[in-house]
Amino acid sequence: MSLYNFKKIVIVPTAKDFIDIVLSKTQRKTPTVVHKQYKISRIRQFYMRKVKFSQQTFHDKLSTILTDFPKLDDIHPFYADLMNVLYDKDHYKLALGQINIALHLIDNVSKDYVRLLKYGDSLYRCKQLKKAALGRMATIMKRQAQSLQYLEQVRQHLSRLPSIDPNTRTLLICGFPNVGKSSFINKITRADVEVQPYAFTTKSLFVGHTDHRYLRWQVVDTPGILDHPLENRNTIEMQAIAALAHLRAAILYVMDISEQCGHTIEQQVALFESIKPLFANKPLLVVLNKTDVIRLEELKPEQKTLIQGFINDDIPVMEMSTLSEEGVMAVKTEACERLLAHRIEVKIKSKKVEGILNRLHVAVPKPRDGVVRPAFVPENVIKQRLTKEPKPKKKTERDLEVELEDDYSLDLKKNYDLPADFKYDVIPEFWEGKNIADYIDPDIMAKLEELEREEELRIESGVYDKEEEEMDDEEKEIHRLASKIREKKAIIAIESRIGRSGGAPVMPRAGRKRERSVSRLRSEFEELGVDMSNKSGAHFSRTKSRSASRPPIKKARADSTGRVSSSSRVTPRDQSGIRNVELKAKAKKMGHKAQGKMNQFGKAGEADRHIAVKMPRHLYSGKRGIGKTDRR
Amino acid sequence: MPQNEHIELFQKRYGFRMDYQERQRKKKAREHKLQSKMAQKLIGIKGKIFAKKRYSEKVQLKRTIKAHEEKKTRKKDEGKVPEGAMPAYLLDRENTSQAKLLSSMVKQKRKEKAGKWDVPLPKVRAQSEAEVFRVLKTGKSRRKGWKRLVTKVCFVGEGFTRKPPKYERFVRPMALRFKKAHVTHPELKATFCLPIVGVKKNPSSPMYTSLGVITKGTIIEVNVSELGLVTQGGKVVWGKYAQVTNNPENDGCINAILLV
Numbered sequence: 058m059s060l061y062n063f064k065k066i067v068i069v070p071t072a073k074d075f076i077d078i079v080l081s082k083t084q085r086k087t088p089t090v091v092h093k094q095y096k097i098s099r100i101r102q103f104y105m106r107k108v109k110f111s112q113q114t115f116h117d118k119l120s121t122i123l124t125d126f127p128k129l130d131d132i133h134p135f136y137a138d139l140m141n142v143l144y145d146k147d148h149y150k151l152a153l154g155q156i157n158i159a160l161h162l163i164d165n166v167s168k169d170y171v172r173l174l175k176y177g178d179s180l181y182r183c184k185q186l187k188k189a190a191l192g193r194m195a196t197i198m199k200r201q202a203q204s205l206q207y208l209e210q211v212r213q214h215l216s217r218l219p220s221i222d223p224n225t226r227t228l229l230i231c232g233f234p235n236v237g238k239s240s241f242i243n244k245i246t247r248a249d250v251e252v253q254p255y256a257f258t259t260k261s262l263f264v265g266h267t268d269h270r271y272l273r274w275q276v277v278d279t280p281g282i283l284d285h286p287l288e289n290r291n292t293i294e295m296q297a298i299a300a301l302a303h304l305r306a307a308i309l310y311v312m313d314i315s316e317q318c319g320h321t322i323e324q325q326v327a328l329f330e331s332i333k334p335l336f337a338n339k340p341l342l343v344v345l346n347k348t349d350v351i352r353l354e355e356l357k358p359e360q361k362t363l364i365q366g367f368i369n370d371d372i373p374v375m376e377m378s379t380l381s382e383e384g385v386m387a388v389k390t391e392a393c394e395r396l397l398a399h400r401i402e403v404k405i406k407s408k409k410v411e412g413i414l415n416r417l418h419v420a421v422p423k424p425r426d427g428v429v430r431p432a433f434v435p436e437n438v439i440k441q442r443l444t445k446e447p448k449p450k451k452k453t454e455r456d457l458e459v460e461l462e463d464d465y466s467l468d469l470k471k472n473y474d475l476p477a478d479f480k481y482d483v484i485p486e487f488w489e490g491k492n493i494a495d496y497i498d499p500d501i502m503a504k505l506e507e508l509e510r511e512e513e514l515r516i517e518s519g520v521y522d523k524e525e526e527e528m529d530d531e532e533k534e535i536h537r538l539a540s541k542i543r544e545k546k547a548i549i550a551i552e553s554r555i556g557r558s559g560g561a562p563v564m565p566r567a568g569r570k571r572e573r574s575v576s577r578l579r580s581e582f583e584e585l586g587v588d589m590s591n592k593s594g595a596h597f598s599r600t601k602s603r604s605a606s607r608p609p610i611k612k613a614r615a616d617s618t619g620r621v622s623s624s625s626r627v628t629p630r631d632q633s634g635i636r637n638v639e640l641k642a643k644a645k646k647m648g649h650k651a652q653g654k655m656n657q658f659g660k661a662g663e664a665d666r667h668i669a670v671k672m673p674r675h676l677y678s679g680k681r682g683i684g685k686t687d688r689r
Numbered sequence: 690m691p692q693n694e695h696i697e698l699f700q701k702r703y704g705f706r707m708d709y710q711e712r713q714r715k716k717k718a719r720e721h722k723l724q725s726k727m728a729q730k731l732i733g734i735k736g737k738i739f740a741k742k743r744y745s746e747k748v749q750l751k752r753t754i755k756a757h758e759e760k761k762t763r764k765k766d767e768g769k770v771p772e773g774a775m776p777a778y779l780l781d782r783e784n785t786s787q788a789k790l791l792s793s794m795v796k797q798k799r800k801e802k803a804g805k806w807d808v809p810l811p812k813v814r815a816q817s818e819a820e821v822f823r824v825l826k827t828g829k830s831r832r833k834g835w836k837r838l839v840t841k842v843c844f845v846g847e848g849f850t851r852k853p854p855k856y857e858r859f860v861r862p863m864a865l866r867f868k869k870a871h872v873t874h875p876e877l878k879a880t881f882c883l884p885i886v887g888v889k890k891n892p893s894s895p896m897y898t899s900l901g902v903i904t905k906g907t908i909i910e911v912n913v914s915e916l917g918l919v920t921q922g923g924k925v926v927w928g929k930y931a932q933v934t935n936n937p938e939n940d941g942c943i944n945a946i947l948l949v
Contacts, residue, residue, distance in 0.1 A: 077738075081734070084734060169941065170941055172864040173864055173865070173938075173941050175864060176840060176862060176864055176865055176938075178823065178840055181939075182938060182939055185936075185939035185940065186939065186940075186941055189939070189940045189941045189942070190941065217691055217693040217694070218691075218693075219691075219692045219693065248692070249698075250692075251690060251698075260690070260691075261691045261692070262692075263692045264692065
């Protein structure tokens with residue numbers, strides 16, 4: 058797929074700027090400090106890095122230039138031909154070829170000097186080699202100054218070419234200079250092409266767009282062509298020839314029958330004959346312009362026969378005048394229709410159509426009976442159409458302006474639907490914090506009254522009365538309990554908040570009194586009113602203590618309710634989690650072993666890392682070389 | 690005007706602002722202030738580059754000013770006498786050309802006696818062995834130091850094969866082997882890249898000559914068939930001597946002057 062956007066080409070700097078850019082980039086992006094007392098390998102690496110970096114930067118920039126510029130073989134032949142006409146294909150290819158050569162030369166220079174740098178044995182020598190390498194790369198770029206300048210100019214011109222799409226519907230306008238091609242395109246599109254009385258006002262291709270049958274059409278205006286052989290044509294005419302040769306478009310050959318362009322009709326017809334080969338396979342239309350000066354009927358008979366010759370050749374001839382605008386639209390419509398028909402014909406002949414046609418089916422309703430049912434038009438309208446009474450034209454503001462000339466002033470308020478004294482009043486926008494526009498309504502008072510009436514009715518009928526819900530006993534009970542629960546929760550929350558405050562010392566876990574016990578459960582539930590005396594179906598029971606051997610309890614222990622019980626005791630840590638006696642012995646042994654080392658070094662705890670003697674003599678003396686000396 | 694030149698089209702149709710010319714003139718008049726600001730503010734590498742550019746600009750400026758001034762002053766017209774012009778009463782005399790001829794012959798004979806080579810660089814700094822060779826430690830524990838690595842540029846000739854690595858005493862690395870030299874013809878002032886045929890003489894030591902070490906002042910033989918020189922007898926000259934004028938190991942290339 059070819060690229061029609063030539064605006065994305067990277068800017069080509071001049072040779073001097075190129076060198077400056079790369080060298081300053083090298084200076085900024087690589088380390089800058091090296092001393093002669095560093096290791097030689099470090100010095101070498103430093104300078105090799107600079108040489109390689111410069112080479113990389115040159116390489117990158119040059120290769121982007123080479124890839125961005127379009128290859129003449131890869132783009133549409135219209136653009137290839139246009140570029141050949143404007144920039145000379147050979148020169149263009151040569152310039153790009155020179156850049157390519159410079160790229161390879163720079164790569165080779167870098168390779169050679171990096172090889173040499175490996176044998177640099179002093180800072181001075183490495184520095185000289187790096188200077189020589191960068192200098193050589195810079196001279197290679199200096200020699201490319203001409204090519205770079207040329208490519209920059211090509212890039213600027215290329216990005217300014219009008220964006221002509223060679224594949225879409227196009228109308229191409231050609232003819233002698235000064236016949237009215239640019240005026241025509243100005244009339245049908247919004248392209249603002251310069252129109253001047255001298256020949257060759259249009260010096261390049263211009264593009265405009267127009268619409269017909271809900272489709273977008275491209276209209277291309279060409280510079281005028283003179284009648285001489287192809288070799289003698291200059292660049293401007295060659296652009297027109299390139300467009301004619303490569304764009305598959307409808308051709309509008311414009312002729313000036315009043316001969317104001319400076320060429321007779323015979324000359325114009327002769328030009329037509331000479332460029333006829335370019336019109337092959339394209340819908341053609343001959344347009345006679347400037348008919349406001351002289352009409353086709355008023356021409357001399359010899360000239361009329363020439364024009365007749367066109368009609369005999371099956372080439373449609375149309376008249377128009379761009380000055381008085383008569384026939385312009387007709388010409389455009391005709392050209393568009395012809396091109397559309399031609400394109401459809403070509404598409405039908407191509408292979409792709411088979412696939413589409415098989416899927417298309419135009420359904421036409423079958424007539425039920427022979428009765429004709431035409432469109433219904435009321436009789437009055439038919440009568441009116443027959444008499445062709447022109448409708449009385451309304452007087453527009455423009456007509457008024459023309460009439461009054463200087464005295465006219467635009468008064469938009471004169472047609473307001475208000476009584477005369479209110480019409481020209483100034484209306485404020487806000488009042489007491491509200492927008493006045495929100496309240497503008499002619500029957501606002503009536504609406505308000507109606508609303509009030511409706512509201513009264515509603516209140517009377519009792520829409521807004523609150524219902525007294527009848528609750529049964531169960532629901533009442535649930536409500537009561539729910540309120541009680543809420544109360545209790547609030548109390549607990551407040552208590553815990555109080556309990557948390559203050560810096561009172563906290564008893565360790567083992568010392569704390571037992572929180573969860575059966576007695577506590579009992580007391581709390583009885584508070585709530587549950588009957589806890591019956592123990593038979595209960596799921597709670599006194600928990601068995603988990604210690605293997607229970608020593609006899611000598612002290613009186615009391616829990617939260619003040620009752621003495623023998624089971625309120627937290628299992629000590631060294632007994633919780635141990636299943637049997639063997640495991641207990643093992644755990645004890647492990648504990649003693651770990652403790653031993655800490656005791657030996659006099660450690661205060663696990664986190665104590667202090668070493669009293671860094672180098673104990675007995676470990677660091679002795680003749681034994683191999684083997685650790687913490688064992689003798 | 691092409692379709693995309695909107696700015697130029699607008700300017701053509703509607704012209705410029707009323708004060709456009711005035712503003713352009715004033716902007717140009719302020720340019721010197723910008724230059725002086727840059728010259729004072731730029732430091733570091735940018736400052737150096739700017740100073741260099743500015744210096745060359747100033748030199749050009751001074752030259753043009755001087756050229757303009759020259760037109761104004763008038764020079765005294767000294768009565769110039771062309772070279773070799775003799776007054777009329779001396780015209781028939783025979784000049785002392787013969788004597789001159791004799792003395793030039795004597796001078797020529799003396800030169801031939803002194804030495805055949807009258808070279809552009811008569812005296813060069815001698816290179817010591819420590820400069821040219823670097824000790825290359827070999828052996829299992831890198832103890833043996835009898836091998837030497839040549840650190841200068843050398844020429845080895847076509848068909849050169851190294852001695853077996855175990856026995857070669859002087860190692861000449863491939864990176865430092867050059868085959869071509871940039872030779873300048875002193876009269877034509879043109880430089881050519883010519884292939885080297887051999888090293889004729891290294892002024893520091895005959896050992897360097899045999900090894901092919903090229904340093905500053907070395908006489909090398911180059912293949913000048915490219916220049917198309919022909920002897921009086923009609924034979925084509927294809928080899929000539931040239932003397933090396935730079936330090937090739939610092940520059941990465943061999944620059945020489947042809948000895949004609």
